[in-house]
Amino acid sequence: MIKILVGAGLLILILVIILVIRTMRYTRHHGEKNRLLPEDFDIEEAAERLSEAIRFETISTQSSGDFNDDAFIKMHHFLEKAFPNIHRILKKEIVNDYSLLYTWPGKNPALKPAMFTCHIDVVPVEPGTEEDWKHPPFEGTISDGYIWGRGAMDVQGGVLAIMEAVEHLLEVEYKPERTIYLGFGHDEEIDGDMGAYAIGKLLEKRGVELEFLLDEGTPIVHNVLPDLPSPVALVAVAEKGYLSLELSTSSEGGHSSVPQGLTSIAILSEAIHKLENNPIKGRVDGLVKKTMEAIGPQLPFIYRIVMANLWLFRGLVKRELDRMPATKAAMRTTIATTIFESGIKENVLPTQARAIVNFRIHPNDTVESVKKHVIKSIGDPRVEIRELHGSINPSPVSDVEQPAYRLLRKTIKKVFPEVVVAPTLMIGATDARHYSSLTNNIYRFIPLRADESDLDRVHGTNERLSKHNYHEMIFFYTQLIRRAARSLEKHI
Template sequence: MYYLIPAFLLFLGAFILVRTFLFSHPPMPPEEGELPTVDRERLVVGLGEAIRCETISRGDNQPPDAGALYKLHTGLQVRFPQTHARLKRESIDDLNLLYTWEGSQPDLAPVLFTAHQDVVPIDPTQVDSWQQPPFSGVLVDDYVWGRGALDTKSTLIALLEAVESLVSAGYQPQRTILLAFGYDEEVLGLKGARRIAGVLEERGIHPMLVLDEGGAVVEGVLPGFNGPVAMVGNVEKGYLDLLLTASGQDGHSSTPSKHSAIGALSRALINLESHSMPANLYFLEQTARSAGYMASFGTQMIFANLWLFGRIVRRRLEAIPQTAAAIHTTTALTRIEGGFKDNVLPAQARALVNFRLFPGDSIADVCDHVRRAIHDDQVQFEALPDLSWEASPISQTDTLLFDQIRIAVQKVFPDAAVAPYLVQGTTDARHYTGLCGQVFRFSPYQITADELATIHGLNERISVENLERMAQFYMLVMRTWGGAEESAPADSEEIEVEDSTSAEAVSQKAERQEADGES
């Protein structure tokens, strides 16, 4: 009987190796060719001018000052004259911009590119720590410096430069190209992208594809991967703010009640922090499968055999906040208030808890989880309606459209692998998911982990080389989707789009992984 053990181990080892070798292979490289020419000076000057327009969205849903937005709009008209002469420009509710480049075949569904005009504030305690003034837009050491250089005035300028260069070259798209620039993305986009999406819906316009900001070409961010990886977001987490309210006996602190509001709220928050929602490796596995050929052999072996290593992987990833956020719904205790005097017991204490919803975890699921974790009738909770939405639908990646994104990326960044991933933050893209089933989130620049940290942080900047690459990428995909019929899918081409059943499939797969890992 004992002779079966070596045979089983030999079979198991061979099975693991076969799955590893079959796990990921590099795609066919794109055809070689020169990249399109863009105007470097116009890009640099245009971005600098845009940064100097202090279009700051502040907290509590305060959008930018209208004067700063008008200044930005005027500057764009001056800097990109051919674009404004050729395209139809609309001011939606005065401050949002919608450009329409009418195609020669108007029956084809358009393609929509988006960026946002606003930026986050500068931390007043860090102003003196900036190497260059945060709204200077200066060019120093081949970098353009200032708030919005990465998020996302560079996208806005690169899109307009791509159009300007194509118009100047006499290009006429067959498919209509739309550019949508909301003005309040940093405060949820309720008056910006959501309003633009509403206008498009009213007009019966349903784009073939939407491309917004999101991932980038990164290196050193994914452990175990050797080389740059272009992270293209094909799904976005949901968002939920819950207001917890605990009630208790008020009175004097000299005779405290055994069931104080603050005590009940504290217990509830401790229970929430110590009881996370289940982890799910589905999207991380999809990322690893697409970029796996650039990973170490050990990394490939682990992701190719999550049925065996899944439980270990989950434990390792959950121990690191950055990776834990990629595999489950997160719980963040963000605000708390209770009490107004040191010798008085308050009748109520309140806290705000933020959840970023993993696809497959609905708002109702999270509320059920919270109810079970707290298990205390003394604490009630409610969702804040304007601060709650489900995770986005999943855009498929086994399609011609995604392959065309990959080809354009690898023409501009030839050393990069291209992989889908779960966007953990919020973008304007979520407002367009009701119009289009193919919504992707990608910012075509290559940055390090240190540069990534400057987004919403200190010393935000972008290299001139990245600016050029961005415009070149947008020119390539505009020509592909807007050009000859053989390079752009016709509307009659059937493209299946994952819906809510996809989220259920994700949850079911996670349950199978959990069962396999425990067995």
């Protein structure tokens, strides 16, 4: 008995030693010491320019009949007037009438170009919410230290910040060694098929291979975890794929007073019930693990024990992540039934039933593997399954060991020394997927500071950007372009 107790005690001791050693090795990263200070720059004038850009109602709507081409053309003219050096020195091309591609030729053709992208369209204001806005959504009011309006965050603020950065560099006669492209699509909010897709194809046809591409994407989030004091700059290095399946079934019709067997509604309901009760398994690995590895060292000791010892606590971590919808979605392919249609009259048995199920595909899965999962889960030949137009596999996961990622990480730390930089998975879709043939190094990040309430403003009410943050954004792009425009290896 004593022998067993001593043996168990020894085992526990060894386990504790392993846990402590692994936790100690899991040390905090220290912030960059020398924070860069913004160069001489008139932020008041820049804020005025952003305010003016917000006044153009470059709205993307699902129905092409509502497209306001005049707003896009006026926006182009405004950019010409507001950024004279860019329009004098860079080559400008208009793609599919409304998207913009600028080329800033570098001095050294041996270096692959870098590309910065955003989009000039915005989402509409939801009818009925206009009165809830503190300042009208398309007036670009500057008040209380903020620039207010639709697009301030998503993403006129991003487009204009990049333009301000380049204009500023041209003013100080900066010449890049590497060619820099700026690409601004005009239909990102409705899938980017005419804008970013066409820009991507145009560059592909010209044989362009990029060193890296930075699109808008995840922001710098504040106060997301109660025990994490530092803001986190999330850099999305992959994005989920997309699939919609139509499930349908037919059965005998007739009068509801003489039902025979199961109706279409019953058959289809059962199929959906089976599917939703058989979710695709989520895993604490790959990108989820990388995100945790970046954030973990900043957490209090007790959390670090868990994070540093995933081999032991993986199940616990998974359970915790499953409790929040956003982290739950980050770990797996999600399944959501979004449409269910059947029946025309209360006393008529329906002959048809139809449902649409939408999937956001995790990089661990593919369109094909998800379809197989659906067929197997439902296992009912009476249910017909049809893939709808628009499916896309998840993007490849960009390598965080590449010089381009290190450059991005380091530049973020220089401009925002208090933040933790963490790679992540983009749960929604961006224009970046349309550029995937140009480079493996695609990053989705916008240096926008946002807490939870700010995130609600994106596509919501009272969208706004603080002048202070806008200044930081412009400075960040200035720094990144300066550093990216020369050989990466030499300067990192």
